Amino acid sequence: MTGAPAEALLEELIRRCATFPHVKQLHAHLLATGLFRRSPRLRVAFLELCSLSPFGDLTHALAAFRSASHTTTNDWNTIIRGIASGPDPASSFVLFSHMLSISPPRPDALTLSFTARAAARSSAGPAALQLHALALRLGLAADVRLLTTLLDAYAKCSLPDAALQLFDEMPLRDVAAWNALLAGLALGPHPHTALALFRRMISSSLPDRESPNEVTIIAAASACAQLGTAQDADAVHEFARQRGLDADIRVRNVLVDTYAKCGALDRALDVFRSTPRKTLVSWNTALMALAMHGHGARALRLFEAEMLPSSGVVPDAITYLAVLCGCVHAGLVDDGLRVFHSMRGVRPTAKHYGAVVDLLGRAGRLAEARALVDAMPFAPDAVLWQTLLGAARTHGDVVLAEHAADALAARGSRTCGEYVLLSNVYAVKARWGDVGRVRDAMQGDDVRKVPGFSYTEVGGELHRFLNGDTHHEQWREIYAKLEEVEARVRALGHVPATEGNVLHDVEEEDKERAIYQHSEKLAMAFALATTPAGTSIQVIKNLRICVDCHAVAKLVSKAYRRVITVRDRARFHRFQDGECSCGDYW
DNA sequence: CCGGAACTCG
Numbered sequence: 402m403t404g405a406p407a408e409a410l411l412e413e414l415i416r417r418c419a420t421f422p423h424v425k426q427l428h429a430h431l432l433a434t435g436l437f438r439r440s441p442r443l444r445v446a447f448l449e450l451c452s453l454s455p456f457g458d459l460t461h462a463l464a465a466f467r468s469a470s471h472t473t474t475n476d477w478n479t480i481i482r483g484i485a486s487g488p489d490p491a492s493s494f495v496l497f498s499h500m501l502s503i504s505p506p507r508p509d510a511l512t513l514s515f516t517a518r519a520a521a522r523s524s525a526g527p528a529a530l531q532l533h534a535l536a537l538r539l540g541l542a543a544d545v546r547l548l549t550t551l552l553d554a555y556a557k558c559s560l561p562d563a564a565l566q567l568f569d570e571m572p573l574r575d576v577a578a579w580n581a582l583l584a585g586l587a588l589g590p591h592p593h594t595a596l597a598l599f600r601r602m603i604s605s606s607l608p609d610r611e612s613p614n615e616v617t618i619i620a621a622a623s624a625c626a627q628l629g630t631a632q633d634a635d636a637v638h639e640f641a642r643q644r645g646l647d648a649d650i651r652v653r654n655v656l657v658d659t660y661a662k663c664g665a666l667d668r669a670l671d672v673f674r675s676t677p678r679k680t681l682v683s684w685n686t687a688l689m690a691l692a693m694h695g696h697g698a699r700a701l702r703l704f705e706a707e708m709l710p711s712s713g714v715v716p717d718a719i720t721y722l723a724v725l726c727g728c729v730h731a732g733l734v735d736d737g738l739r740v741f742h743s744m745r746g747v748r749p750t751a752k753h754y755g756a757v758v759d760l761l762g763r764a765g766r767l768a769e770a771r772a773l774v775d776a777m778p779f780a781p782d783a784v785l786w787q788t789l790l791g792a793a794r795t796h797g798d799v800v801l802a803e804h805a806a807d808a809l810a811a812r813g814s815r816t817c818g819e820y821v822l823l824s825n826v827y828a829v830k831a832r833w834g835d836v837g838r839v840r841d842a843m844q845g846d847d848v849r850k851v852p853g854f855s856y857t858e859v860g861g862e863l864h865r866f867l868n869g870d871t872h873h874e875q876w877r878e879i880y881a882k883l884e885e886v887e888a889r890v891r892a893l894g895h896v897p898a899t900e901g902n903v904l905h906d907v908e909e910e911d912k913e914r915a916i917y918q919h920s921e922k923l924a925m926a927f928a929l930a931t932t933p934a935g936t937s938i939q940v941i942k943n944l945r946i947c948v949d950c951h952a953v954a955k956l957v958s959k960a961y962r963r964v965i966t967v968r969d970r971a972r973f974h975r976f977q978d979g980e981c982s983c984g985d986y987w
Numbered sequence: 988c989c990g991g992a993a994c995t996c997g
Contacts, residue, residue, distance in 0.1 A: 442989095449990095478990080541995040549992040580993035616994045623995080654995040685996040719997050726997085752997070 408440060411535055415446045421456050428465060431683035438470060445475045453481020459487050474506040478515060485519035493519040494528055494894035508539070517550040524559035533567070545571065549578045556585020559592070575610040580617055587624035593863065595624035596931045603640055613640075615649040622652075622659040629968055630858055631663035631942045654682050662692030664966045664973060681714045694973045695982050697731025700724055701740070718747045730972050732986040734764045751777075755785050761793025763986070767799055767801055783814040794822045802826040817843070817850045855920035855942040857928045866923040875931075879923055882930040886922075890956040897949060921950045921967060929961060937964040945969050945987075955979050 411431075418424055427447060431437035437444050452462035466472070466480045477500050484493040497516045500508055511537050517561050520528040533551050541547055548571055555564035568574070568582050579602055586595035601623040602613055618641045625634040638656055641647040647656070653676040660669035673679075673687040688708075691700035704724045708716065721744050728737030737760045741753065754777050761770035770792060774781050781789075786805045793802035806823045820843040827835040856865040864873065873879060887897075928938040946954075946969045958965050959979035967974045975982035 445990095475990085482991080511991050518991080544991090546992050551992095553992065575992090577993040582993090584993060619994045649995095651995040656995090658996065678997090682996050687996090689996060717996095722997055750997095845995090 408436070408443060411436070411443055412446055415443070415450050418450055418454075419456060421458060424451055424457060424461070428461075437465075441473050441475060444469060445473075445479050445539065446478040448476060448483070452480060453486065455840075457483075459483060468836045472506060474509055477506060477508070478511045481512060481519070482515040485515045490519035491523035491525060491657070494525070502804075508535075510536075510541050510544050513539075513541065514547050514550045517547070519558040521554035524558050526555070526560050526563075529554035529558050529560070530563070543572055545573050545578070545699060549575075549581055553581040553585065554583060559589060561586060561589060561591070571606075574612050576612060576617065578611075578772060579611060580620055583617060584620040584623070585933065587620050592624040592627040594833050596621065599624070599637070611961060613644065613646070615646050615652050618646050619655045622655045626655075626659040626662040628863075629939070630863075631660070631665045631668075631939075632858075632861075634659045634663045634665070636809050650676070650680055650683065651676065654680070654686050657683070657686045657690060657875070661686075661693055662968070664968060666690060666694045666696075666973075679712065679714070680815070681717060681720070684708045684712060684714060685717075685719045685723055688720065688727065690725030692723050692730055692972075694975075695730045695984075695987075697727035697729075697733045700727030701733070701736055715746065718750060718753070721747055721749075722752055722756065723775065725760070728985065729756050729760050729763070730987065732760075732762050732764065732984070734766070735978050751779065751782055751785065755788055758785060759788045759792070762788060763795060765792075765796045767792060767796060767798055771801070782807070783809060783812055786814075787816075787819065790819060792824050794826050797826065797829050799826055799830055799832075815846050815848050817848050820848065837923070851944065853920050853942065853944045855924040855940050857924040857938065857940050859928060859931050864927055866920040866926065866927070868923075869918040870923055872919065873923075873927070875927070878930055879927045882926040883918075883922060886926055886929065886953070887958060889960045890953050893956045893960060895952060895956055919947060919950050921946055922953060925954065925957065925965065929957070929963070933960065937966065939966045939968075941968045943970060945971060946974060951981065951985070955981055 415427060418427060422500060428437075428451075431443060432449060436458045437447070448462055448466055450457055451457040451465060463482055464479060466476060469476060477496070481493045481496055484490065484496065493516060497508070497512070500506070500512065513532050517529060518533050519525070520532060532554070535550065536542065536544070536547055548567060552564050553568060555561075564582055564585055568578060570580060583595050583598055584604075586598060587590070599617070602617065618637060621637045622634065625637055631922065634656075637659075638647070639650060646652060653672055656672045657669045660666070660672065669690045670687065673683065676683055684691070688700050688704060691697075691703065701724060704716075704720070708714070708720070722738065724740050725737055728734070737757060741749070741757050744753070754773065758770045758773055761767070761773065766846070770789065774785065774789065786808045790802055790805035790809070791804060802823055806819060809819050820839055824836045824839040827833075827839065852867060853864060854867050856863050858864075866873065870876070921940055924940045925938060928940070932938065946967055951974065953968060954965050954974070954976045956979060957963065958976035965976040972987065974987070
């Protein structure tokens with residue numbers, strides 16, 4: 402019973418185990434036979450099964466681990482690895498420091514590697530630094546895989562300088578180290594540094610082990626997606642084609658996403674259409690691309706007429722979210738409700754409810770929106786209340802606005818936009834006393850503000866503007882152009898929106914500065930002043946575009962005969978001949 | 988003896 406054949410058989414059983422009851426049966430058997438204690442190999446195999454497989458159970462794995470009397474480094478590594486890949490990676494730090502305090506067993510390179518993974522996944526920068534120091538102390542400075550994991554942790558913990566320094570100090574690099582750095586920078590606030598690294602990578606003749614691969618393309622394309630610069634996306638795509646790296650499905654999918662986020666929807670759909678074996682992610686990406694560009698009806702058709710009947714893939718929660726999002730951006734209320742109620746095999750999340758509440762709310766069907774909120778199987782979160790508040794503002798429902806504002810206040814949510822929306826509801830009803838009360842509260846409370854900024858690319862350079870910005874070297878020309886723009890749009894009948902009739906998210910914008918100095922107007926004026934007549938203009942904004950800027954952009958597209966594309970936080974607006982692709986519904 | 992790194996859709 403205790404011989405090697407039995408062990409081999411059991412190991413095979415553990416590998417093939419596919420349900421949680423079987424896991425428990427195996428556990429019972431290992432305990433009853435004493436193998437759990439005697440055979441480190443089987444114990445580790447069991448812990449791995451229990452902590453990593455989809456039908457395992459971390460709590461159970463942890464209990465089993467704790468019950469073990471003699472543990473090896475492998476036992477610790479396995480359980481730390483399981484926790485590091487689970488929903489609460491940071492709790493592996495407790496186990497790790499416990500391990501350090503007992504010794505033996507001693508941590509090895511793998512222990513540090515798994516713990517560094519936990520640091521990366523829980524954004525624990527200080528932990529990453531300590532692990533790096535410990536790695537050096539334990540003489541592991543030549544372990545490229547461990548160093549790459551640490552580098553990845555630095556990058557994911559928003560410590561780009563530490564990541565770069567580690568990268569430069571690595572005795573030997575391979576492409577994974579480049580990719581970790583690239584991907585980390587691409588996700589952060591400075592995607593252009595990621596692109597600079599990518600250019601450095603493709604312009605130097607690297608040894609084979611460092612030469613770019615599919616993951617490099619994915620990371621570089623993500624940086625382009627975040628930046629929104631179509632020329633960069635083209636360059637990455639072209640490089641991928643030259644190296645034959647564009648056959649990979651993940652590369653195809655990221656290219657679809659990247660082109661869409663760079664405003665090049667046609668090229669995104671070209672890549673999608675020409676992709677042979679589309680996965681669920683491919684379809685979801687294409688649906689999201691259409692939704693983002695306001696093509697809700699096309700997204701619905703793609704979903705209902707192609708994906709459902711003939712794609713062979715089963716929609717998931719993201720699929721439904723994408724389709725609902727398309728309906729929201731196109732104002733397709735009844736289609737959205739139909740899709741929402743047709744969801745099968747997917748439990749609607751707060752985001753799905755949020756989309757439908759948004760859909761009903763914008764259409765003025767506030768009673769239905771509230772009824773849906775009441776019928777939700779979970780408590781509404783802050784985002785949902787903000788959605789309701791926005792709908793109440795749009796349709797002048799003071800009672801609902803106050804209800805939502807109270808709910809937000811009770812949750813401790815204090816964003817600038819919430820105060821502005823509530824005060825706007827009062828302003829429209831001329832309840833100036835209430836307006837003043839909200840204003841005072843806003844002064845007194847600790848209100849969170851996200852500064853709005855916009856940028857545009859001219860001559861291969863990004864030009865970035867904050868609201869009321871005078872830091873640009875050509876700021877005098879820009880403001881002069883802005884005055885000219887103001888005069889021309891006024892001549893076309895534009896009445897500047899005052900705060901009382903600013904409908905949407907002027908939130909988060911700096912209220913002390915006049916709306917005509919909004920960052921998107923500065924970027925637009927700069928592009929108008931510095932690019933040839935007739936060429937199109939792209940502006941990217943980190944928040945939602947404001948109503949006044951939206952109205953001005955429409956008129957500018959007509960007065961100056963320019964196609965203007967604005968990517969805001971949620972979607973694209975394409976202004977042409979005085980109209981916007983969103984149909985003023987956003 | 989084995990094992991650890993980079994990676995697409997919200």
